[in-house]
Amino acid sequence: MKMKYKLLPVICLILLACQSNEKATDNKALSTVKEEVVAETEEVADQDETAEKMVSPENVSLNGTIIVSPQxxxxxxxxxxxxxxxxxxxxxxxxxxxxxxxxxxxxxxxxxxxxxxxxxxxxxxxxxxxxxxxxxxxxxxxxxxxxxxxxxxxxxxxxxxxxxxxxxxxxxxxxxxxxxxxxxxxxxxxxxxxxxxxxxxxxxxxxxxxxxxxxxxxNKSQTMLCLTAYEKDLEYLSAGSPVTFRANSLGNIMFDATVISIGQEIDPVSRSLNVYAKVNNSNTGFRPGMYVTAQIKKK
The missing domain is CATH 2.40.50.100 (RNA polymerase II/Efflux pump adaptor protein, barrel-sandwich hybrid domain)
Structure with a gap:
């Protein structure tokens, strides 16, 4: 009986140590999860910020392609x-x-x-x-x-x-x-x-x-954008307007362009016309025919 009483404190200490280790492991795992959640939240926030820049009541949204001039x-x-x-x-x-x-x-x-x-x-x-x-x-x-x-x-x-x-x-x-x-x-x-x-x-x-x-x-040294605009947005468009765009195949990298001309004939079916913009910062990754999403700030 005396031996049992002597072992009891030792067993209690072992149990307390195991609980402490498990708690430390749980805390470490919880910390890792928190870090992953924060990282994902920041990534989503960055994507939302990019989306907010691309979609705004103050901007006209256009789609189109990268082209080169006839010259x-x-x-x-x-x-x-x-x-x-x-x-x-x-x-x-x-x-x-x-x-x-x-x-x-x-x-x-x-x-x-x-x-x-x-x-x-x-x-x-x-x-x-x-x-x-x-x-x-x-x-x-x-x-x-x-x-x-x-x-x-x-x-x-x-x-x-x-x-x-x-x-x-x-x-x-x-x-x-x-x-x-x-x-x-x-x-x-x-x-x-x-x-x-x-x-x-x-x-x-x-x-x-x-x-x-x-x-x-x-020759890709001077690329352009051919964007599709609709009749309802004509009042917001003019030569010299700044354009922000991204090429879908190049991720969320933003590029700048400037409107140089606006088509003079509206398609009778789609009620759209072409808007041409000169790319200000050309990229070696650009290829004629690439699909782009663009925004023009309302004048």
């Missing part, structure tokens, strides 16, 4: 049909203005150069003959008829050479270089602007018709 979107077309013999680009690749992106072959291209060179050679002879006849005519040593014929031949060939030169320039070929270096076998197709290759419609050996696009080039 920054080029279709690479050719003025003469032909077969593609080489391609120097990949879809999505960045190219610089003036860089060769493809080579085209067509016998007519060679004939055009030949016509120019022949015209240039004949013009040189006819010009010499014209000047000789002019001198003789002034000295009355030759007939007026012969002089007039010589003049007509010279002016006709001069016009023919000018026409052939103009055709070469349209194709991006320097007539002067043809005279120096001779006939070029392939027509070089160059990038009209700097930007990213999109809309590729070419492959080796394909025949490309005159006016057909080989690819598109998009």
């Amino acid at each position: 920054n979107h080029a279709s690479v077309t050719i003025m003469m049909g032909g077969t593609l013999r080489s391609i120097s680009f990949l879809p999505g690749e960045y190219v610089n203005k003036g860089s060769v992106i493809a080579k085209l072959e067509n016998p007519e291209f060679i004939n055009l150069q030949q016509n120019y060179l022949e015209s240039a050679a004949q013009l040189e002879f006819l010009e010499t003959e014209y000047n000789r006849q002019k001198t003789l005519s002034e000295q009355e040593a030759a007939s007026k008829k012969r002089f007039q014929e010589s003049k007509a031949d010279y002016l006709s060939m001069k016009s023919k050479k000018a026409a052939a030169a103009a055709q070469l320039r349209i194709l991006g070929i320097s007539p002067e270089n043809i005279e120096k270096s001779g006939i070029i076998q392939s027509l070089l197709i160059t990038a009209p602007i700097s930007g990213y290759i999109t809309g590729t419609k070419a492959n080796l050996g394909k025949y490309i018709n005159s006016g057909e696009a080989i690819c598109e080039i998009v």
Whole structure:
């Protein structure tokens, strides 16, 4: 019996220690839960704050897409049909203005150069003959008829050479270089602007018709917004109005833009029109066609 009484205080102390440890563990777990709840609350608060900025009675809400101006979107077309013999680009690749992106072959291209060179050679002879006849005519040593014929031949060939030169320039070929270096076998197709290759419609050996696009080039250095506004909001919109927007694929990051023009024709069905804004702080993540949500502060 004495042994039992001696063990009783020890057992009580052990029980008290276990209760203390359990309480400490519970307090620690409770503290962790509180921290998680606070973090979630702050995150929700941030989202609510962003939503409040995007939706306000003082703002006009608009949806739309990211675009580039017509000056920054080029279709690479050719003025003469032909077969593609080489391609120097990949879809999505960045190219610089003036860089060769493809080579085209067509016998007519060679004939055009030949016509120019022949015209240039004949013009040189006819010009010499014209000047000789002019001198003789002034000295009355030759007939007026012969002089007039010589003049007509010279002016006709001069016009023919000018026409052939103009055709070469349209194709991006320097007539002067043809005279120096001779006939070029392939027509070089160059990038009209700097930007990213999109809309590729070419492959080796394909025949490309005159006016057909080989690819598109998009320059994203100056992006714009094409927003849809409704007739009821027209009174609140004007050129110069500040725009706040976010691209849906880039999260809650906010960007700024400025209204530069407002469409003049209202769609008869939706009663809407387009509003165009210039992006003030462009982002490398922007891509034409991205969906955006925007706000314009009421004027």
